[in-house]
Structure formats: C-alpha cells, structure tokens
Amino acid sequence: MAANSPDWSTRATAGGQLAAWAHQDAIADILQRLLLDRGDTAVVEATCLALLRRNDIHGTRLVARATTAAQDLMNIGLDHLYHLHDSVVNYLMPDWLGQVSGTVDDFLSLCDALAQDPDTITATGARELISWARQ
Secondary structure (H helix, E strand, O other): OHHHOOOHHHHHHHHHHHHHHOOOHHHHHHHHHHHOOOOOHHHHHHHHHHHHHOOOHHHHHHHHHHHHHHHHHHHHOOOHHHHHHHHHHHHHHHHHOOOOOOHHHHHHHHHHHHOOOOOHHHHHHHHHHHHHHOO
C-alpha cells in the first residue's frame, strides 16, 4: 500500500488521495499515521493540507487530533507541530490576503464544534487550531 511506502513522496501522495475518504474509520487511522509520519514531514504537510481542503468535520478532526499528538512529539525532539501549524497557515493564507472569502470563518466554525467534543484529544487540538487561526 502506498501509505506504507519507504518513499516519502509516495506516502505524501497517498495522504492527499486518501483524504477523500477521511470519514471512513479504517482510512482515518491511516491518515492519522500519515499526519504524524516520522520519515518525512513533507508527508505531514501534504496530508494536512488535503484534509483541510475537505472543509469538513472529518478532515478537521484528524488535524486537531494530530495537533495534540504532535505536542507530545516535541518532547522527543520532533517538530511535527510546526509543520502542522505551517500547513494550517498556508491553508488559511488566501483568506488573510483577501483572495478567498469564508475560509477562516468556516475553519473556525468546524474547530468551535470540535472544541466541544467529549474526546479530550480532539477538543484540545481544536482549541489549538482556533488559536492558530486567530493569530
């Protein structure tokens, strides 16, 4: 399977393609792993952007969960949190430049809903995403 390839670009492509099925639990598990890929952070960024472009609760939930997990990875010297942050900023950037309307508002609405999630990993990540979007 491409998501398990030793080649980072194949894994990044897989993340982008699999994002369309983020609502399926088995695929969501694979995407969650790609969001925290330890082989290359380009995989992290490509997967994150693809999930955000879904502009729905399923993709945003996975990014929120990865954000919480990436905070823990910082304790062992991995900078995945920065790459997730950069992906979110790049996703929202067109709206900040006035080129796309509604992206930030839609993103914040999804994150606000997820910040109320009973799963603390999701809720914590969603609150972090909200802070990134409001910077």
